[in-house]
Amino acid sequence: MAHPLLVTGAGGVVGQSLVECFGPGRVIGLVRPAGNRPDGAAELIAGDVTRPRLGLDVPAYAALAGRIGGVLHSAALTSFTRAAADIHDVNATGTAHALRLAEDAGVPFHLISTIYVRRRDGSHEDGRARPYRESKRAAEDTVRAARVPWSILRMSLVIGDSATGSTPRFQGVYAAMKSLITGGAPVVPVAAGSYVDFLPRDHVARSVRALVDSGALGEHWITAGERALTIEEFVERCLGYARRQGRTVPRPRLVDSEMVHRLIIPAFGDSIGADLRKRLELFTDILGPLATDRTLPRLPDDLPGLGAPPDLGACLDTSLEFFGTRARLAATGTPA
Numbered sequence: 001m002a003h004p005l006l007v008t009g010a011g012g013v014v015g016q017s018l019v020e021c022f023g024p025g026r027v028i029g030l031v032r033p034a035g036n037r038p039d040g041a042a043e044l045i046a047g048d049v050t051r052p053r054l055g056l057d058v059p060a061y062a063a064l065a066g067r068i069g070g071v072l073h074s075a076a077l078t079s080f081t082r083a084a085a086d087i088h089d090v091n092a093t094g095t096a097h098a099l100r101l102a103e104d105a106g107v108p109f110h111l112i113s114t115i116y117v118r119r120r121d122g123s124h125e126d127g128r129a130r131p132y133r134e135s136k137r138a139a140e141d142t143v144r145a146a147r148v149p150w151s152i153l154r155m156s157l158v159i160g161d162s163a164t165g166s167t168p169r170f171q172g173v174y175a176a177m178k179s180l181i182t183g184g185a186p187v188v189p190v191a192a193g194s195y196v197d198f199l200p201r202d203h204v205a206r207s208v209r210a211l212v213d214s215g216a217l218g219e220h221w222i223t224a225g226e227r228a229l230t231i232e233e234f235v236e237r238c239l240g241y242a243r244r245q246g247r248t249v250p251r252p253r254l255v256d257s258e259m260v261h262r263l264i265i266p267a268f269g270d271s272i273g274a275d276l277r278k279r280l281e282l283f284t285d286i287l288g289p290l291a292t293d294r295t296l297p298r299l300p301d302d303l304p305g306l307g308a309p310p311d312l313g314a315c316l317d318t319s320l321e322f323f324g325t326r327a328r329l330a331a332t333g334t335p336a
């Protein structure tokens with residue numbers, strides 16, 4: 001049997017999806033000592049990517065290097081609110097340490113990266129996404145200089161499972177959904193007609209498995225491509241969920257994020273309530289850099305073992321239902 005892959009960040013949204021997709025028997029998961037653990041029976045090792053040898057002692061590191069067939073590096077700090085130095089430490093330095101393991105083992109290295117590395121033409125670089133974007137770019141640069149075969153897999157936004165909507169964590173995009181559902185977003189800082197590229201986590205994991213199993217190397221985009229929803233469709237799905245819960249929510253205005261950052265926030269300054277300002281900044285940070293007037297490159301549907309993604313509007317509805325119930329946004333719950 002082939003040697004297992006080491007999946008770092010195995011307890012995260014993407015890591016857990018990878019463990020489920022490859023099957024626990026094909027994977028050894030690296031998790032933080034007190035961190036999230038993936039469901040399923042994958043063998044787990046406790047470690048810390050910010051430390052040399054991933055924090056393992058010399059014999060444990062050598063034993064791990066001797067029995068893995070590749071490294072799938074998904075450990076990262078994905079929160080935009082963390083200190084830039086911490087984000088760099090985990091995302092850039094952590095990638096160098098994980099790559100070093102692959103080099104010591106002489107096995108391929110696969111970096112889970114993000115479409116955030118792609119900056120929208122002419123967009124400002126002041127938002128809270130900046131340290132994250134820069135750390136992931138630095139990680140990509142490290143990987144391009146690898147002494148083993150490598151791939152860089154850039155993912156779009158990841159939402160819940162296509163069939164159930166389940167996700168181990170509600171990340172930033174869910175805060176945007178909540179603002180739309182609860183009417184907390186009178187203005188959405190995304191230009192009309194922009195695409196918002198997201199995929200359900202099971203399809204993302206299948207894409208990674210198809211690429212790794214086919215031996216594909218180099219740089220790849222795991223995105224919805226021309227199937228991406230427009231911001232209007234995204235907003236409409238969120239408002240549709242709100243309506244089904246008996247909420248009457250006014251339709252927000254779509255305004256280019258540049259205008260929000262350069263004109264609206266500076267011009268209205270403190271007269272914008274702290275809450276609204278926070279929501280505008282959140283939207284601008286999360287969706288602003290992703291929204292694009294062009295669709296992104298994507299994987300071919302005929303990649304062996306992959307196939308086309310499921311209907312993305314239906315996937316968003318399923319994720320909204322799962323989120324709404326858990327966050328008590330549903331009609332029967334107490335609105336948050």
Ligand SMILES: NC(=O)c1ccc[n+]([C@@H]2O[C@H](COP(=O)([O-])OP(=O)(O)OC[C@H]3O[C@@H](n4cnc5c(N)ncnc54)[C@H](OP(=O)(O)O)[C@@H]3O)[C@@H](O)[C@H]2O)c1
Pocket residue numbers: 008009010011012013014015030031032034035036037047048049050073074075076077078090094112113114115136154155156157158159169171
């Ligand atoms: N989710 C998305 O929408 C999305 C989109 C595009 C790209 N990506 C990429 O996908 C990758 C995984 O992101 P995710 O969404 O799965 O994030 P996540 O849910 O926050 O998971 C990240 C994982 O990394 C672990 N981790 C953090 N610091 C670590 C350290 N020092 N040592 C070892 N493990 C550490 C975390 O452990 P704990 O469980 O202990 O916190 C967590 O399990 C990232 O590279 C991200 O850039 C994600």
